[in-house]
Amino acid sequence: MATLKEVQSKIVSVKKTRQITSAMKMVATSRLRGAQNAMEAFKPYASKFAEVLGSIAGKSGEDASPLLVPREEVKKVALLLCTSDRGLCGGFNINLIDKAEKMLTSELEGKEVSFVCYGKKGRDWARKQGHTRDAEYIGVVGGNVEFSVASGSGQTLINSFLEGAVDEVYLIYSDFQGMAKQVPTVKQILPIPSLDEVVADELQSPAEDEAFLPEHICEPSSDALLGEMLPKNVFIQIYDALLQTSTSEHAARMRAMENATKACEDMVGELQTIFNKTRQAAITADLMDIVGGAEALKG
Amino acid sequence: MADKFFLEVVTPQKAIVSEEIQSISAPGSEGEFCALKGHTTFLAALKIGGIRYKDASGKERMLFVSGGFAEVLPDKVTILAESAERRKDINIDRAREAQSRAEKRLSDKAADTDIVRAQAALQRAMFRTKIAGTR
Numbered sequence: 001m002a003t004l005k006e007v008q009s010k011i012v013s014v015k016k017t018r019q020i021t022s023a024m025k026m027v028a029t030s031r032l033r034g035a036q037n038a039m040e041a042f043k044p045y046a047s048k049f050a051e052v053l054g055s056i057a058g059k060s061g062e063d064a065s066p067l068l069v070p071r072e073e074v075k076k077v078a079l080l081l082c083t084s085d086r087g088l089c090g091g092f093n094i095n096l097i098d099k100a101e102k103m104l105t106s107e108l109e110g111k112e113v114s115f116v117c118y119g120k121k122g123r124d125w126a127r128k129q130g131h132t133r134d135a136e137y138i139g140v141v142g143g144n145v146e147f148s149v150a151s152g153s154g155q156t157l158i159n160s161f162l163e164g165a166v167d168e169v170y171l172i173y174s175d176f177q178g179m180a181k182q183v184p185t186v187k188q189i190l191p192i193p194s195l196d197e198v199v200a201d202e203l204q205s206p207a208e209d210e211a212f213l214p215e216h217i218c219e220p221s222s223d224a225l226l227g228e229m230l231p232k233n234v235f236i237q238i239y240d241a242l243l244q245t246s247t248s249e250h251a252a253r254m255r256a257m258e259n260a261t262k263a264c265e266d267m268v269g270e271l272q273t274i275f276n277k278t279r280q281a282a283i284t285a286d287l288m289d290i291v292g293g294a295e296a297l298k299g
Numbered sequence: 300m301a302d303k304f305f306l307e308v309v310t311p312q313k314a315i316v317s318e319e320i321q322s323i324s325a326p327g328s329e330g331e332f333c334a335l336k337g338h339t340t341f342l343a344a345l346k347i348g349g350i351r352y353k354d355a356s357g358k359e360r361m362l363f364v365s366g367g368f369a370e371v372l373p374d375k376v377t378i379l380a381e382s383a384e385r386r387k388d389i390n391i392d393r394a395r396e397a398q399s400r401a402e403k404r405l406s407d408k409a410a411d412t413d414i415v416r417a418q419a420a421l422q423r424a425m426f427r428t429k430i431a432g433t434r
Binding site: 041042044045048049052056147151217218220224225228229232239 | 307309310311312313314327328329332339340341342343344368370377379381382
């Protein structure tokens with residue numbers, strides 16, 4: 001049985017851990033609010049964009065832009081892996097990386113895959129596994145996501161797609177579906193799958209105040225306009241994925257820290273019981289000694 | 300007094316403007332255009348430049364936009380821009396710095412300079428300082 005002192009110092013240390021985890025939980029909560037606000041703020045832009053895109057996409061043919069045309073033979077694939085920079089968020093990063101691994105062993109078997117990593121955890125994993133990394137962006141996810149990051153990396157991808165350096169581009173990110181639900185998701189971003197799908201995806205409620213306007217006068221032509229909007233749409237998708245992943249990261253960390261705090265509380269309770277038992281045993285032993293001594297003196 | 304209609308300027312970060320206005324002029328990619336209430340539906344790509352509008356009280360206001368799209372409806376104009384700033388929000392020191400940086404990059408003519416990007420940066424900086432300077 002542990003000595004009284006040992007148990008006591010253990011209690012103190014667990015209590016300290018609990019303090020730290022509960023502080024981290026509070027930090028995650030406030031960051032989560034910020035990330036959710038950023039997501040909220042982005043919504044009007046994304047849905048308006050989808051609306052406008054939808055209304056001109058209807059007028060243009062499927063071959064209006066090379067970004068829409070699937071490659072006959074897919075040899076080189078780029079994976080954009082969004083993870084967090086920091087750990088202590090439960091299975092959050094593992095789940096995302098799992099998704100990437102699964103893709104590598106199934107659909108992408110035998111293809112040349114290169115990674116673009118947003119976030120340190122995914123980068124570290126890709127480096128360890130010896131995957132090719134085209135680019136990495138650290139300090140983006142979880143903080144203040146700038147649109148220029150999405151547009152910068154998106155432009156690079158589009159360029160390499162147009163040059164034929166990559167044939168397909170997928171995005172792996174964590175879809176924020178609620179405080180307790182973050183789903184690792186794969187989305188194809190290049191070639192752009194089908195405009196109807198993209199538009200339907202962004203517009204959860206298509207029949208908002210005004211429906212699609214059938215006839216716009218376009219300047220320049222609708223095809224040229226579409227050509228300008230499609231790359232922007234790719235940036236929007238990346239930006240959205242980064243925002244979602246950031247929000248998910250904070251939600252996951254919040255939950256992980258909450259669980260840790262609870263575990264600490266349980267542990268303190270158990271240790272306290274052991275402490276009381278040990279203390280009582282010591283008192284009983286002392287009493288026995290005294291009683292025994294007194295009996296002997298009487299003898 | 301002119302009829303009022305609605306202007307919305309949204310960027311990925313936030314909505315910059317959402318108010319009633321009397322008129323607007325914006326830098327379309329094929330040339331500057333102006334819209335009043337009742338304009339036919341119209342969709343245009345925007346260049347880097349300044350948007351001018353008259354707010355509900357008839358006061359003239361300026362915005363900087365770094366390209367984007369404008370959707371004009373009879374009773375509403377929506378502008379989608381990657382970045383946009385009201386005149387008072389423009390950081391003029393930063394814009395000046397960016398301008399000299401871009402000019403330097405363009406004059407150095409290093410082999411790896413992305414000319415298109417540097418030119419765009421220069422344009423953005425020039426319009427920012429210009430808009431911030433107008434009264």
